[in-house]
Amino acid sequence: MKNNIAIKPIKYLQMLYKRYIFDGMSTVAKNFRIDSDLNDQATALLEGLGLSMSQAVSMFLRQVVLQRGLPFEVKYPEYPKGLREAVAEAERLEADPNTKRYTDMNEMWADLDK
Secondary structure (H helix, E strand, O other): OHHHHHHHHHHHHHHHHHHHHHOOOOOOOOOOOOOHHHHHHHHHHHHHOOOOHHHHHHHHHHHHHHHOOOOOOOOOOOOOHHHHHHHHHHHHHHHOOOOOOOOOHHHHHHHHHO
16 A cells, blocks of 8 residues: 555656656757766666656756756765864875975885884
8 A cells, every 4th residue: 555655646746747848848869978887776766766767867957947056955075073184184284395205105104104
């Protein structure tokens, strides 16, 4: 019974999508490259929702147009505090002209072992 409840809204969305997005619309073929693993994962997920990759991309682009931008927030991921501090220290050391520079890895490792 639960499956029928989940499937009905999906079928309804598919019907609306086909009726309002594709009816009377001319189409253009586009080629784009994506990672093969990402393609496989997305295709499997979309098939489970009853959508093709083409339908999903069209829905995404429709939202881009309707929202006049990306339909989701794009931002840098939050990194753990220790990692942020380490990156900041590395950037500070790189900018400091007094930081010792190495051209020999063995010399660097020897200094680190001290």
